[in-house]
Amino acid sequence: MTTFIDYLLGGVSSGAIIALMALAIVLIWRSTRVVNFAQVGQAMFTTYVALTVRDATGNWIIALLAAIAAGAVLGLVVHWLVIRPVKRVDTSGAIIATFGVLISLQALAGMLWGGDTRGYAPPVSNDGIQLAGRIWPFSWYDVLVIGVTIALVIGLTLLFTRTNIGLAMRASAFNPEVARLSGVRVSRSLAYGWILAGMVGAIAGVLVAPTSQVSPNSFDILLVFAFTAAVIGGLDSLVGAVTFGIGTGLVISLVSGYSDSSNAPVVALVLLALNLLLKPDGVFGHHHSRAV
Amino acid sequence: MLTVSELSVSYGAVRALANVSLTVPPGEVTAVIGANGAGKSTLMRTLAGLVRPAAGSATLDGQPITGRKAEDIVRMGLALVPEGRSTIPDLTVEENLRLGGLWRNRSDRAASQAEVFDLFPILGQRRHLRADTLSGGERQQLAIGRALMAKPRCLLLDEPSLGLAPLIVTQILELVSGLARNSGLAVLLVEQNAVTALRVATTGIVLNLGEIVQTGPAADIASDEQLRHAYLGY
Amino acid sequence: MHKLMMLPGSRLVQHAAIALAIWVALTRLNQSVxxxxxxxxxxxxxxxxxxxxxxxxxxxxxQxxxxxxxxxxxxxxxxxxxSLNWKTVPILGLPWNAVWSVVFAGIFGILVGLVIGGLAARLKGPYLAGLTLGVAVGVPAIANRFPGLFGGENGLMLTVPYPQGGYDASAVDTGPADTGADAIPTEAPDLPTEQAPIGGESLAPSDLLTVDDLGGAVSSAAPSVAPSDLITPDDLMGATGAPIASMPAEPSALASAGTDLGSTASGGVDAGSVDVSAVGGLILEQWQATLSxxxxxIMGFVALNLVRSRQGRTWQAVRDDSIAAAVSGINPSRSxxxxxxVSSLFAALAGAVFAQLLTYVGPGAYGLGLSLSLLVGIVLGGRASLLGAIIGAVLLVWLPVVVDRLSADRGWPEPVTNNAPNxxxxxxxxxxxxLAPGGITGTIRQSLAPVLRRRD
Known part of the structure; x- marks a missing residue:
């Protein structure tokens, strides 16, 4: 029983990071009806930015802020240069274009920073906390990760429910025409979605870096997990992304604990396939996704 | 005052509107009636900036609105309530209303919201409910309320009767025409249901296959049997 | 196959003639380069x-x-x-021949394609892309899960028939010397850290598989002279004399990066009794190219017939408007x-050929990078055109070569060279x-269209 609880505890913080990445995917899906497969590529790139800034300043928080800023810029650039012009051309094209962006970013990162895997030291200890006579599979860094995630989820919730920008973004996502007739500058709202997603993804990247290391490809698997969580959560739902992001983290932690960590991608695949099989309505429910 | 002159719209090779000219004076309801496919919705969507005209122009109190973006036209004072209860079901009643005047400052918005709640008290009672829990008539009121939140000088109503019980339609339209009389709002009403529309309207315009075939006092048009047979089908 | 029969015979002959002409031309080219x-x-x-x-x-x-x-x-x-484990064909009891391995590769491809396709047919756009992304990452991971069967991270080593004197002498001589420095790429999709050093250089992790990645594997495998698990010339020539012995791979040999390969190779020098003169003394690369x-x-011929058959139009009808297609009597999900x-069959057969080219199968070689390469190739060449597929294939191979050459001339730093193709x-x-959703072929066709129309 204690092992079970240990495995669960060990999965919470990785689940939180999956949740953040899933949030980024959902933010963009809601605004533009595009699944941004380049999201982890952007997060990888901004994490390299953070790494560079941290090497220069030695400060974790400044590095995080730099990554967030870079994430915002990158999100805006991808939206304006790639997604906006491509969207009305064809639906397969938007998907393919995001993969093009992913490939480009990974190659560019390899050029700029080399292909070697780099470590990213956590700002606080990543060793298990010693409490009540035993070492728990839970570190102060996990606490930090979970804290940042909770703060971010609260912040996003407030943004969407309490602010005009949030309302404009929601309206633009749900019904662009009514939004325009209400005086909302829809294309600007969509851009906000990409900026926001870029920032959330950047935070996820910096948070995951100490456990996954940093290399042009080391976040690929995170894309699979995050996509799984986002789809199971319904792709439209921020709450769903967070819930199933953490859920995915827990399941993966249990599977890795009881069997082997190399099972994780297969488990994610099975979860995804089961969900798509059992809940086809949840998938077909979005009238926007028709036709391809 | 909304002035439309020589407006033409084409969808590819199909001409949807041909040289339409009309005026919508403040303080009264002007009704555009005609059969399905007469170009009524196209006229509304073009005026609101959702469709680009091929030729012609429209001005609101002398300011040109053709060629501008929809989101700018509404800020200039022309608001459209599109066909089919144009509310956003995932937002609450209050959020739908807030959306309608998002660019205005907080106190202006609060004043407009109070006016909307005065006009449609049911919306005030349901302000915290999601729009998809409302009945059809309530949602139509919310859609009109959302448009009024922009404090427009000209309101365009596209087929408000669609799918609603006649009694409810009459109630809503009488509220709107009262609003026009009291506040000097110019209302352009498009309806397939000519009887209801002409009852509240001052002026009637008959549109057929994209062209205006008749303009005159609403009462005259309502009593013109020939016109009814030829274009309105009753 | 019954769909093929729907084509008029003359079309079939015409397609066969095209395929044969290309085959002859390429075979001649292969022998002269x-x-x-x-x-x-x-x-x-x-x-x-x-x-x-x-x-x-x-x-x-x-999709x-x-x-x-x-x-x-x-x-x-x-x-x-x-080919490593079976000595006879199940049920039929015939002696195993590597052609059977290709057949079974195709059968497994169809079976797995049915499973994934059955799921995928219910999905649209991004959901499908996401699910197949999961497949691209998840399926190679299965190899890691069962190291006993699949050889784990290191994969399975296949060996090449290579009787002494049968091949170009220089290839035999230089081969073993290379093996010390070369290794088979063994990175797992989620562990790009373990880059295979090729020719003494360290490759930057790259998501796409480039020729560089493959070149090392091949030159290291070329000199191995153990009994064959690959298709040998004999298999195709109908000769049954060559013993097709099974030799399970030894991951340990691979793990120690190539150096062991030389000794493994020398151990089996005379095991093969392939009559090389029967195929005109092709050197290894030429033989691999002949197979490929x-x-x-063959598959181009099949594809050409499918594309131009009623089935081809059915696929397009469902793509353009599945509801309209359903109304006109087509079952969209079956389509x-x-x-x-069909695409799984093509992929599986290509995978079998790939195993021969690498003389190795492993999760690293078939990772997400390979899937992305295929997507890149098809998009650049032209999504809906078989000629586009060929052009895309050429681009995938040729572009890295050009970059390498440029880099050597200009002295680009290594990370730039390694990542420039991607x-x-x-x-x-x-x-x-x-700018050109039709890719290269689509764009050319579009710009030629007015010219052709004028001629009519």
Missing amino acids: DPLLSYYLALVGMYATAMFGMTILVGLSG VSLGNGALMAVGGYAFALT ITMAC KVSAFV LLYGLLVVLVVL
């Missing part, structure tokens, strides 16, 4: 085979799939496992599944989607 170019030719054939399937799946049927690299893995592993070209031409299964691919994909 140096081994490196033959090897490139082999890669082009392999990519083209897989991408014909992509033309049908992505282009005609409109953007990232899973075809994984389906190639299915074919590669089926090929390797059957033959496969590509989507069939496109998936950066180009990524940017080109975005540009093609934005």
